[in-house]
Amino acid sequence: MNQFSAGRAPVSGPLQHRIAGAPFVVTVFLSAALVFLVQPMFARMATPLLGGSPNVWNVSLVCFQAALLAGYAYAHLLTHLVKSLSRQVMLHGALLVVAALVLPFELTGLFGDPDPARPALWLIGVFAVSIAPPFAIISATAPLIQAWYARTGR
Known part of the structure; x- marks a missing residue:
């Protein structure tokens, strides 16, 4: 009985690598x-409170870029300081769960009403107390997945 007698050929070679890489890509x-x-x-949550000025969008953009950079720094440090792949996955998975639990559904009242002067x-x-920490963890997922995929040798 050969490999074609069952009606289909076994998946191997480049196709197998593409199928195995699909979860990483998704x-x-x-x-x-x-x-x-x-x-x-x-930014849409903050805009009505601050009058919808371009300043809101500009400050939001700068804050998100800073949090993105922090997330990438975290991904870099995690892959270089924690050598075990399973520990990296467990730590990042735990932080993702925590990030999902603390995502804000409204702006925090910790700072009171916005100051019209500043x-x-x-x-x-x-931004720093509500969305930045979860955003940094979420933004680290893409580079971490890519680093982990690179370690598979595919």
């Missing part, structure tokens, strides 16, 4: 999509 895509969806959602400082403070 995860990276979903992570990147979530990162890009969160940015306008948060709305940018208020927005930076609200």
